[in-house]
Amino acid sequence: MHRRPISIQDIASAAGVSHSTVSRALHDSALISLEVRQRIQQLAQEMGYTPNAVAQSLKGQRTNTVGLIIASISDPFAGRVVRGIEEVAQAHHTSLFLSLSHNDPERELEIIETFHRRRVDGVISASAQMGGAYVARLAQLKMPTVLINQQAECEADRLHSVDADDYDGARQAVEHLLALGHRKIGYLGVGNRRQSNRRRFAGYCDTLSAAGIAVDAQWVRIAPTMNNVHADDVLDGQALLPALLPTGVTAVFCYNDLIAVGVLLACRERGIATPAQLSVVGYDDVDIARYVTPSLTTIHQPKLRLGAIAMQMLLDILEGRPVQSRVLTNDLVVRESTAAPGSAPVNFGD
Amino acid sequence: MHRRPISIQDIASAAGVSHSTVSRALHDSALISLEVRQRIQQLAQEMGYTPNAVAQSLKGQRTNTVGLIIASISDPFAGRVVRGIEEVAQAHHTSLFLSLSHNDPERELEIIETFHRRRVDGVISASAQMGGAYVARLAQLKMPTVLINQQAECEADRLHSVDADDYDGARQAVEHLLALGHRKIGYLGVGNRRQSNRRRFAGYCDTLSAAGIAVDAQWVRIAPTMNNVHADDVLDGQALLPALLPTGVTAVFCYNDLIAVGVLLACRERGIATPAQLSVVGYDDVDIARYVTPSLTTIHQPKLRLGAIAMQMLLDILEGRPVQSRVLTNDLVVRESTAAPGSAPVNFGD
DNA sequence: GAGGGTTTTGCACACGTGTGCAGTATACAG
DNA sequence: CTGTATACTGCACACGTGTGCAAAACCCTC
Numbered sequence: 001m002h003r004r005p006i007s008i009q010d011i012a013s014a015a016g017v018s019h020s021t022v023s024r025a026l027h028d029s030a031l032i033s034l035e036v037r038q039r040i041q042q043l044a045q046e047m048g049y050t051p052n053a054v055a056q057s058l059k060g061q062r063t064n065t066v067g068l069i070i071a072s073i074s075d076p077f078a079g080r081v082v083r084g085i086e087e088v089a090q091a092h093h094t095s096l097f098l099s100l101s102h103n104d105p106e107r108e109l110e111i112i113e114t115f116h117r118r119r120v121d122g123v124i125s126a127s128a129q130m131g132g133a134y135v136a137r138l139a140q141l142k143m144p145t146v147l148i149n150q151q152a153e154c155e156a157d158r159l160h161s162v163d164a165d166d167y168d169g170a171r172q173a174v175e176h177l178l179a180l181g182h183r184k185i186g187y188l189g190v191g192n193r194r195q196s197n198r199r200r201f202a203g204y205c206d207t208l209s210a211a212g213i214a215v216d217a218q219w220v221r222i223a224p225t226m227n228n229v230h231a232d233d234v235l236d237g238q239a240l241l242p243a244l245l246p247t248g249v250t251a252v253f254c255y256n257d258l259i260a261v262g263v264l265l266a267c268r269e270r271g272i273a274t275p276a277q278l279s280v281v282g283y284d285d286v287d288i289a290r291y292v293t294p295s296l297t298t299i300h301q302p303k304l305r306l307g308a309i310a311m312q313m314l315l316d317i318l319e320g321r322p323v324q325s326r327v328l329t330n331d332l333v334v335r336e337s338t339a340a341p342g343s344a345p346v347n348f349g350d
Numbered sequence: 351m352h353r354r355p356i357s358i359q360d361i362a363s364a365a366g367v368s369h370s371t372v373s374r375a376l377h378d379s380a381l382i383s384l385e386v387r388q389r390i391q392q393l394a395q396e397m398g399y400t401p402n403a404v405a406q407s408l409k410g411q412r413t414n415t416v417g418l419i420i421a422s423i424s425d426p427f428a429g430r431v432v433r434g435i436e437e438v439a440q441a442h443h444t445s446l447f448l449s450l451s452h453n454d455p456e457r458e459l460e461i462i463e464t465f466h467r468r469r470v471d472g473v474i475s476a477s478a479q480m481g482g483a484y485v486a487r488l489a490q491l492k493m494p495t496v497l498i499n500q501q502a503e504c505e506a507d508r509l510h511s512v513d514a515d516d517y518d519g520a521r522q523a524v525e526h527l528l529a530l531g532h533r534k535i536g537y538l539g540v541g542n543r544r545q546s547n548r549r550r551f552a553g554y555c556d557t558l559s560a561a562g563i564a565v566d567a568q569w570v571r572i573a574p575t576m577n578n579v580h581a582d583d584v585l586d587g588q589a590l591l592p593a594l595l596p597t598g599v600t601a602v603f604c605y606n607d608l609i610a611v612g613v614l615l616a617c618r619e620r621g622i623a624t625p626a627q628l629s630v631v632g633y634d635d636v637d638i639a640r641y642v643t644p645s646l647t648t649i650h651q652p653k654l655r656l657g658a659i660a661m662q663m664l665l666d667i668l669e670g671r672p673v674q675s676r677v678l679t680n681d682l683v684v685r686e687s688t689a690a691p692g693s694a695p696v697n698f699g700d
Numbered sequence: 701g702a703g704g705g706t707t708t709t710g711c712a713c714a715c716g717t718g719t720g721c722a723g724t725a726t727a728c729a730g
Numbered sequence: 731c732t733g734t735a736t737a738c739t740g741c742a743c744a745c746g747t748g749t750g751c752a753a754a755a756c757c758c759t760c
Contacts, residue, residue: 004411004715005466005469007715007716007717008716008717009716009717017739017740018739018740018741019716019717019718019740020717020718020719020739020740020741020742021738021739021740023716023717023718023719024718024719024739027718031737031738031739032738032739033737033738033739036738036739050463050466050467051467051716051717052408052467052469052715052716052717053467053468053469054404054407054408054413054468054469054715054716054717055408055715055716055717055718055745056716056717056718057404057717057745058402058404058405058408058715058716058717058745058746058747059716059717059718059719059744059745060717060718060745061354061745063404068448072433073423073429073432073433073436074426074429074430074433074637076424076426076429079423079424079426079429080424082423082448083422083423083424083450086423086448086449086450087450090449090450093464095447095449095464095468096447096448096449097445097446097447097448098418098432098436098446098447098448099436099440099445099446100433100436100437100440113400114443114445116355116400117400117401117402117403118403118404118445119355119402119403119404234637234640234641261641264641265641268643287424287584287638288637288638288641290584291584291611291614291615291638291641291642292641292642292643293618293642293643354745357745357746357747358746358747359746359747367709367710368709368710368711369710369746369747369748370709370710370711370712370747370748370749371708371709371710373746373747373748373749374709374748374749377748381707381708381709382708382709383707383708383709386708386709401746401747402745402746402747404745404746404747405715405745405746405747405748406746406747406748407715407747408714408715408716408717408745408746408747409714409715409746409747409748409749410715410747410748411715
């Protein structure tokens, strides 16, 4: 029932020539007479021939295929990045293998092995976890790799990265709050994306220190590391906020927009007015940030560009062009969730 | 520089046997003596051998590869569906090719051709547009296909679908509003997803009719078809609502949650209280629905299951098992955006 | 030690495509 | 008519893997 698709051999038989001639004719090789070339091309058209990319991949050493590792596709941040990647890939006739890691190191290794089996030309990883073993294996397999938002130290020739500047983004967020007059500023982070969390937290600490404010350990809460799906970020934010309230913070800087949304929900439950009683800053500028009430002040990451540049970088590596890891800048987007500290004290508990 | 990965031939040379023996040994064939089998397996391990899936695909007629067509990855609805698909695929050692159509029929055709070139075992499409030519080509190429939320008429043997019941979902939404006491209920739809929009609209019309209410054409607005990216759904909802206000509707049923979010934003701009002055019902139950204010009453689609079942169905087709298109049921989720029609009249304009 | 049975291995081909090299046909010059 | 340059085409191999069939090696029995 599953009759196989027609091959150049079939066309060769029909045209009364050898398969070599057909192969060359379809590639418009000057070795084949114009007349024969056109006849074969038309015949191929009529017979509905589609070249077998698998065979071509086996023959040549390129598969025109790239493996993509994403932590969670439900994360709105990843969605935009993937779109940027896909657009560039499509334009260069490269197909994407999609795999979700759910921030599970074991699964990440499996995915790498699968990609290697499939002989992908390269790998793009936007999976935030990045265990050491995982990157080590990537380097060992000599698969050209571009990491997104992971700031690889360029260990190997084939390991590159494109990042948005987490440290500076955090700085902008905190300085915005300082400029509004806040002095007690909390930080809500995550435990399962250590690299970026560490950098944003460092930006937060340093900026406060530079302003002569000693960071109180009570102001900082990190979500436990068990949950790795994105939806839980909101729950985490919601669960983490109460612990922060007794400390008297008038503003909170969140690891990302979803945490911030959780904070907003928690405030709503408790009748805490935002931003009158508590200012909230997110990170990423995902779509949701514009839709919640109040709309979120946040740090905008150039997600589409992040993806597009990563893909372009990978193509450059494959073509042997010189490439250099890049760090993009983020921009503060001021919306409604931040204001000068109000007179109303935070009402914790009831 | 790009030394090729080692092959079974390399192992054969190292072990002093033929490549056939290696191939059989690695497959634990009983034809090979246990001693040789173990020796070769260990050798393969030591040499870091990874089977070449491309060659295997060429030899066998299966590639263990599935093509995935999604309208837009940024659409939170698609994200969950993809996750369901990916989970089942991963469990069955099947890799996914991801392509985004942006609801562009021309692009959809290109994608189909690419998938065919790559000899994917099957295709899953969650691209809502579905031009006729596109499905026709799929059937012509004899690629086993499962459509999600497109209710294919099972034209060919290989064309199946898994859907959530749009008509019934719309019925539930409207009956909920009727039960609350609403009589004038608007509908905000989209122009670029005709199939599902038509079905939801039909459910809306029929339910109102069954309740003895004649649908006023003024109550219905469909977003123009130019924009196909998801983010614009919110803008469309925002832009469409004003036209609806003068008609005196006390509730509006939206094609999806994003449209509904747009409606909420428009209401906020104009000082219209939701749900006191206007009840809003969405569709899909994406995460955002829980995060906006007021949280959205909506129709929950089993997105994860939709994807998982689609993938499982495709695997069944490939294994020759009998399969049947399925229609899943949706559930009404009541939240804060709906209430009995208030006394306060809608204040349109200023 | 020859014959028969069993176990183990290698040869050769297949999958579909691309390409170096040799071979054939055509044209042209001597 | 022979020799040579030129245009065109086919042979044969390669990519890496899997498999039917035959051949080789081994064991056992008479």
